[in-house]
Amino acid sequence: MANSIASKNFTALSNLHPNMANLKIIGIVIGKTDVKGFPDRKNIGSERYTFSFTIRDSTTHFVNATSWGSEDYIRSLSDSFRVGECVIIENPLIQTKDLEREEKFSPATPSNYKLLLSENHSTVKLCSSYEVDAKLLSLIYLPVKESCDYYSLGDIVANGHSLDGKIINVLAAVRSVGEPKYFTTSDRRKGQRCEVKLYDETESSFAMICWDSESILLAQSWVPQETVIFAADVRISFDKFRNSMTATVISKTIITTNPDTPEANILLNFIRENKVMNPLDDEIDNYLKESMNLNTIVDVYTVEQLKVKALKNEGKAEPFYGILYAYISTLNIDDETTKVVRNRCSVCGYTVNEASSTCTTCNKDSSGFKSVFLSFDMLIDLTDHTGTLHSCSLTGSVAEETLGCTFFISHRARGGLRVSVLSCKLADSIEPGSLCAAPAMLTATVCDKACATTGVNTDTGGSVHSLGAGLSTQ
Known part of the structure; x- marks a missing residue:
């Protein structure tokens, strides 16, 4: 000493x-x-x-x-x-x-x-x-478990459902760390959530979810593509909406940052020699992949208020969530098939290249390409008495069963505001009337309970976890 x-x-x-x-x-x-x-x-x-x-x-x-x-x-x-x-x-x-x-x-x-x-x-x-x-x-820098006692991300994906609910150890590199999301539940309890993307030699992207402030604070110190973690006792679950496995940090979990072990050093050398290029669009889309709890969102917006809020948040990539009473003013299902239905990779959820039929995100070698699944991918317009939101994204299972809506800034969307629909159902005839000047126009609820904690996957073909509902309009 x-x-x-x-x-x-x-x-x-x-x-x-x-x-x-x-x-x-x-x-x-x-x-x-x-x-x-x-x-x-x-x-x-x-x-x-x-x-x-x-x-x-x-x-x-x-x-x-x-x-x-x-x-x-x-x-x-x-x-x-x-x-x-x-x-x-x-x-x-x-x-x-x-x-x-x-x-x-x-x-x-x-x-x-x-x-x-x-x-x-x-x-x-x-x-x-x-x-x-x-x-x-x-x-x-010393893990609390044996340095060789862990699953690779590829092992977790390969074992799939057999690991659902199991508590295991993981050694992986940090690909990206999402911004913490803070919310209040329906019973007024405050919560937080942060999604970390992991990768290793076997998988290019794997989600780990942090729900407590201590693990979120620790995660914020990690440098993407330069940090390796050994996560002892994380819970592994199969997310059917993502169609992939995920890890969750729980009260049993102890995470060692940049562990001093032979296995970690090998992985560290790998990530240094194989820097992953993350396109801006993919980083932005990651916000939409985060799971949210529909009951935690209570803010109600009009279309005009959303546009004003978008201008105030210009330059920020963070999403904001809310409830919007509106009707679908444009739903073009007569467009070319490739613009309404797309193939997505069953491993990572990203859109498959239509020309080569390969996933460039998780499998650069087309010979090793795995399976795909069909996903809705269309644009709709949402209108209320204050204006119209053009080109809102309605994708994946979200197009079939959801109860919420997510809004966030994107430079590639019209007016800097990109809207992704996570839910659509018929509005209560009294509810819209108390909120809008033209209640007769409001025939559907978009984002009836917009989200903040369970399983929202949009561009990756997912939906609001356990809160599905079909699209309803009059």
Whole structure:
């Protein structure tokens, strides 16, 4: 240890025992959860708050620590340190773990014990990196699982449904990191979401979803095409609307950034030698691929308000979401077939080149090209009493079953505003009348509950997850 803390007596995590008291522990934070509130059963009407983190002090030992207390105390304590920083914990209570219950939701640790921190007796102090031994700091680059214990992205795709719902480890490079999306649910709980695109030698694009602020904050530090991650204990799911597998960061997950392992170094060399070109349009379209929860969007717009908002957001690639009451004023289904129905790659969801019938996104070699699926791909006009939105995108399963609408800025769309329809259904006869000057014109609801958390895939042939409905007009 550095001289400034070498004289202090710290208890090693390997020596923990429930009978110990007045402990002082030092470790590096390798994982952390968000603050959560729960009803206090002892004080009806009030809440207790908690958060957990995982600390490590050697290559073989790390433990989970949980703190309970008032909202102010817990939020202040959580904000005082981040993943990758060293802390000193004083006077924690040592308890034996309930393996079956706790490791279902918390990171698996080699220790039989856990630390409980109380507001009145325990303290957590942040250490400066200059005070800490370099060996302790280097532990942040060591995965919590064996370096060879992981699935490649190609393995995950190949196993498909057999891995649905399973918790596994993944080693991959970061292709892109989406902007965090913040929302409020129908019961007024605030949430957030961020989609990270991963890739490796076997797959060019694979989605990993972060739902908690701690993992989103960590993801924002990753440099695309220069960062490798080892994600221990992520949940794998099959998204039928994307027609692909996805990974989700959960409370058990611990992510190691740029791990110092032979396998990670091989992958790092690969991504440095094979830089991926990401066209601007594909990056913009990624916003539409993000899953959203329809119940979280409550803002109602007119066409005119959307155009004004688009002008204010000019130059930004972020989407914005809302509810629009309008009718479909143009729906041209008599156009050339290739403009209404397109082939898309069943692996990545991108449009297949019509001339060569190959996917240039995930398979440059046409001989290795996999299967395709048909996808609606058409443009419609939406009109209300304030104006018309031209050339709105209606694609994939969205054209058949949805309940929402997404708006976002695109330089390639008319007027800088690109609209993608995620839902279309008949409007309630009373609802539009309370919102518009010409209720008789409003015969369909576009974006009746525009989205913010479950499964919105547009240009990739997807739809609003679990909220499908056919297009209805009068």
